[in-house]
Amino acid sequence: MGETPDTSTDAPNSQNREIVCYCPLGGVMDILSRRYAMQVICVVGAIGPARYSEIEDAFGGVSSSTLSTRLDELVEAGYLSREQYAEIPPRVEYDLTASGEQLCQRLDPILEWAEEQEAGRVPGEDGT
């Protein structure tokens, strides 16, 4: 996305420190940086094949449009699969793809850690 090509970014004073290039991390991180994206992955990873309403319930009060958008994005990105059953009432099940599972494995530690942080936090401590 509009990144300047790093053809001249080789700093002459590059120490032999293992400096990795974080520039091209567009795609994946972009998707993960959307609201609830990481949580959705982990929720689906946690409750197996998950129906829309199950995922919805896992969050407090996400609007259906937001959740729907997120799910679409994750499906299109190849991290979630969407199985639709032609039943009455309709049923749709989301699940992790192979890619999504790899992602989930790496995401889970963060989510768990995040929960710990939230748990041990005194409410009304930050100035804002």
Place this chain on the structure above:
Amino acid sequence: MGETPDTSTDAPNSQNREIVCYCPLGGVMDILSRRYAMQVICVVGAIGPARYSEIEDAFGGVSSSTLSTRLDELVEAGYLSREQYAEIPPRVEYDLTASGEQLCQRLDPILEWAEEQEAGRVPGEDGT
């Protein structure tokens, strides 16, 4: 942020599946979901105490305002420390706090994985 308090979110039909509550994941995940946030953590984790310009260089073309905001947020959230030296020219060094280091450890696998994904991706493949 505006989440409905989950004082009554205990679904009565809770199967004995290990269902974790992902509702209160506000704070931490919120911060991480901002642009470059995760990358910044990992960049600082990678290049040790990092100066502003070093961090800036690690990305393609972030605007200083955006990066500055991100750094502030991460400092205030307690994941980065900011050491300012009263020199001419001024020098500021960011580093991971203990908390930030824990986060970085969990973030790194994702970033690395993300890079792999980007690497093995054929450009111009997705419909969009």
Place this chain on the structure above:
DNA sequence: CAGAATCCATTCGGATACTG
């Protein structure tokens, strides 16, 4: 049930210019 569509307030992030 599982969304799609629409509308809208808010926020975000980039560009630019300026400062200690």
Place this chain on the structure above:
DNA sequence: CAGTATCCGAATGGATTCTG
């Protein structure tokens, strides 16, 4: 060098309404 200040377009996410 390391930002801050300001402005503004774009994108995001929520509420609401409607549908197969």
